[in-house]
Amino acid sequence: MDAVVFDLDGVLVDSERTWDEVRRAFAAEHGGVWPPEATVAMQGMSTPEWGDYLVREVGVRLSAEEAARGVIAEMARRYEQGPPVLPGAVEAVRAVAERWPVAIASSSPPVLIQAFLEATDLGGLVRVAVSSEQAGAGKPAPDVYLLAARGLGVEPGRCAAVEDSTNGLKSARAAGMAVYAIPNPDFPPAPEALEGAVVLGGIGELAGALGRG
Incomplete structure (x- = not known):
């Protein structure tokens, strides 16, 4: 990876x-x-x-x-008062970025992605941050993940994707990436979308799981 x-x-x-x-x-x-x-x-x-x-x-x-x-x-x-950052999310990105180049591939518009990066001070660690607006098609199409990989200069098959939703999991899989799933408890993904994914109980488990992968 x-x-x-x-x-x-x-x-x-x-x-x-x-x-x-x-x-x-x-x-x-x-x-x-x-x-x-x-x-x-x-x-x-x-x-x-x-x-x-x-x-x-x-x-x-x-x-x-x-x-x-x-x-x-x-x-x-x-x-405006700061995005609702999930507990452990910033720490997880920082831990992962110590070992691998990191990108964001989101369906949010660029203005909200930028708000997250500024609020968390992660802009210097996240090398590429792309919106599906820029990719031409949203998830479950693979376009935004392929765009992120291209921005990193890495083959999609050499990337891991971290996702929570049915359409997001399908998108990452369609891009050919290894998929790590953190199911959203409010909007759980369809069981078939989790097939082949490494399913985690929370984002705090991610760095260790990636190391084992």
Whole structure:
């Protein structure tokens, strides 16, 4: 293994519930009706994709671009006091970065990725931080992981990916990376998405598991 690529939402920040709350409230405010499958479906989508989903599937009465801008503006407002960093996340990234080059491959927009890096002072350790907005397709497509590996100058098959969600796990696997899963207790991944992954009980176990791998 030559590098480690982290997902952001649900792995390093406890933001999956926040995304869900913000999108649900925004949809209700703009005429949408929330389908039961919407929460899981949008996990991992790029910004253009979930903006379109809010309009097409949820019924938000705006353009996809307007919906995305509105949701991201509220997320950025909530991040103003600092993103909800998960316990042990910063320490885990620092421990991993002592041995391997580190990247972030996230479906969050660049403004929220940057907010995380600034709040945690990890910008100097995370060599590459890319959003699925920049990759062209969101998870479960492999594009954002492939972009991160390319930025690191490492073959995808020589990378480990750290993920929590169904779409994220599928994305990392499709990119050909070794997959380390930290299942999100609020939105647990589908059992089939965990097949072939090293399943951890928490991010504090990651550095040791990678060393054994």
